[in-house]
Amino acid sequence: MNTVVARSPGVSGAPASDGRATLRALARADARRYARHPLFLAAAALLLLSMADGVRQQEQNGSPMNGALLIAFLLGVFGFVVAHRLTTSLRRTGDLADTSPVGAQQRTVALLLACLVPAAAGCAYAIYMLVSMAIWPPVGIPETAHVSWFRDESDLAVLATLVALGPVAALGGPLLGVAVARWAPFRGSALVGVVTLVFLVALPSGSPTPWRVLPPWPTLYDEHANDQEQLTDSSLIDVAQGWILVYLLCLCGLACVAALLRDPPHRRALVGWGAALTVGAVVSFYLAVT
């Protein structure tokens, strides 16, 4: 990364007005590193395989939201590790990184912006879901069964759930990865972080409503199966899905603030933003579940 940054036009002169150009160059370099990371490429390949399989089958049984879970896991959970690795790589190449004319906070901002790469991939997959299910509408077993998609649920709720479980989850995981790597850069923190994250998400999934939507990747729909363990129908849970989306976006913002708070500059403003986002998260969560 440092090689790329040294060649970037905004860095050499380093006047204050070139701050944004420097940031753009850094963000582009980090986005390229993210897009080339083997774990991200593996996740993207699996998503492509799933898309090819969906097109081959030309039908959709069970919950159509399962595709969004795939985004959350492959881009969100894998993204946590990718972002963690990219962030700690600055530490592993400390001698080189320290010679860079940009501060640690600016490098963190660039890494946070690079997290838009998995979010974009998540958006692409969500669009594929919308298109493929418009062509081959999902059906339950029997065909009249309730399905958590546009025919049986409100449009806004379906779209909010799709965005929350898809692109926002794909963004949130990497942002959290950057924050954890900034605050806990010790060896093993990626392992402990990713396992703890999945544990905290999975544990309340069977709990009553206020608790099951509390984790950063909440369970927003229910599935029902028959005696032969065939999925019969699926439905969105009884919460305001739009407010859940706002709640998750506030959590993403909090992850950014947490990552940036590691370095001294702009701490007062960041604390202010953190407080505002915390209030936003609490209020939106309250509005979602009441």
Next chain:
Amino acid sequence: MPGPLVAAAGAAVALVLVVAVVPPGPGVPAFVLHIAEVMLAGGAAYALDDAAATLTDVTPRALWRRRLPRLAVSVATLALATGGISLVLHQQGSLPSAPALAGEVLVLCLLAVAAAAMLARHGEAEPGGLVAPVVALLGLAAVVGGSLMGDPLFLTDESGATSRGRWLVVGVVAALVIVIGSRDRGAAALWERSPRRRSNDSGSA
């Protein structure tokens, strides 16, 4: 003392302990047990880390001899953690099968160490940092994928003959990879340069 391994083992035991003690439920769910196993396997990936590999590689001690103290501590830590988890589950009455649990942990750890051994062979002094998160992701994918597909991959979920065979094959392959990946290149070079071998070679020629 491999710090990350001890941290991972401690976290795995703490995870199971917290879930066993805090919610007054019927016991520890299977997925929590699997997550703890994945954590232990991730920790095992750090067992071959040697930050001073560039220095220790040139010492006359054999590779396994150099790794022995660290491996012994790692095996003891993992065994202790697995024993602790078994004890907690036994107290709860939710221990599926002690041999199945031990077998799963063993195979998962062998897989992690095999990957670490191959990376170490290719010059990575501390392969744990690379292998551990990948092992964790693959393990979590197996947990999530198995539950989504309705096909239990873990022995503690369904200990059929097919499952046992599958795990056995994976374990044997991982052990073979460890052996192949840990061949002592220094010893091989010494063997090739040894005077007796040279004289034998010249004699036979």
